[in-house]
Every structure is written in C-alpha cells, then in structure tokens.
Amino acid sequence: MQKIVKMDKRIDAFKSLLDIMDRLRAECPWDKKQTLESLRYLTIEETYELSDAILSQDLQEVKQELGDIMLHLVFYAKIGQEKGAFDIADVLEGINEKLIRRHPHIFSDVVANDAKTVAENWEKIKMTEGRKSVLSGVPKSMPAMVKAYRMQEKAKGIGFDWENSEQVWEKVEEETMELKKELANGADKARVEAEFGDLLFSLINYARFIDVNPDDALEHTNKKFIRRFTFMEDQARDAGHQLHELTLDEMEVIWQAAKKLEK
16 A cells, blocks of 8 residues: 555656646746757756766755756657657657567566676667667767767677776777877877877776776766865965965975875
C-alpha cells in the first residue's frame, strides 16, 4: 500500500508540472515567446549547474537543478505538442520502448551478468537501429575532452581497445616523445598542435583504464586552483597589496601555505 501512495505522489507532482507549463505557455509573456532555439543555451547552462552541484556533492542543490532541467524537458515537449510533432507522452513512450529494447537481459532472455557485457550489448543493439557508426551517437558540439572519453568508451563497446593499462601508458610515453621531438625540431604550430592532441587523447584513454573520469578530474583541479589562487589574492589584500605587486617567490610562499591548509 505504501508503494502505491508513493507512486501516486510522483504522478500527481508530474501532472502539476504539466498543468503549470500549460498555463505559463498560455498566460506568461516570457514563456509564450520561447522557442526550441531560445531555450537551448539556457538548457546547456542548467546542465552545467547540475554538474557543479554533483561535483560539490550538494544533494539539495542537485535536487533543485534537476527540477530546473525537468522544467526544460516539459517546456520542449509543450512546444513540440504545439507544432503537432510530439507531446510529453510520445517522449516518455519513446524512452520506455528504448530502455526495454536495449535491456534484453532484463526484459528478454539474453544473459548479461556484468556491466561490461551490458555496455557491449547496448552498442551492438544501437547498430541494429539504423546507425552507420558506433560513434554517430556522440554529439558534435560536445566538449572535446568529454567527446574523446565517450568515443573511446564506444569503441571499447565493440571490442576495439587496449588489453591493459600498461600498454596505454606506453602510448602516453610514445606521444610525449613525439611532441618533444616536434618541439625540438622547431615544427610549425599545426604539427605541434597535432602531437599535443594525440598526447591528450592518450592521457584520456589512460584515465579511462584507471577508472578516472578525466573531465571530473580536471574540474576538481580547476576548483582547487581557484581556491588556492583566491587565497593568494586574499592574503595579498590583507597585507595591503595587489597580487600583481608581489614577486613570483612571494606568491610561491603563499601558494604553499594554501596547499598546507588543504591537508
């Protein structure tokens, strides 16, 4: 009985959001003028805000940002309905059918006892759905680091991968030497950029092998740099200076102090 009450609460809450969206679209001057295109950049912003909340492990903020994104999803579906293209029911039915189709180990008789097999089956099933390449599902506008990581994951899904992390690290060292060689030879910018890109790609691949998400890792380092740099600015200001007035050695002393405070 308790489960049914909870389910009703979720359905009621979702229906309320749909009703609110209907009214906003009919009565609010701002909401009435929005289009798929005008909402796009706002949705991207909301997604990054959710990402920040997740990295900060702030569950209350995660809840709030999920609500904002849910609003956007309902908004897009409402516009689709007005255009006669699709409505929220079509959206939900589509994802329901896709999930059932791509989880035959749950909804059919296929056996998959580990996450690796599930991921491999997922990619194989997608290829039966009309895609010409396993990489076609990676958005072209996705940030480069995330795109590289996802392409490598998808290639792994069909068996194109290194056997172990040692092999990948050897590739990192090989790409490092190639970059150093181009720099030593005074290569033009295009060749240096190409070798640097190869090195980054191999480092991202290595991160995948040691179970580290490179984008998360870099963002945590970004946040750490911001904390330490802001600490330097505050310390300089407290001493009656602007940071640019300090010598590099003086900055380094404060930087090391910031590192000690984090330990």
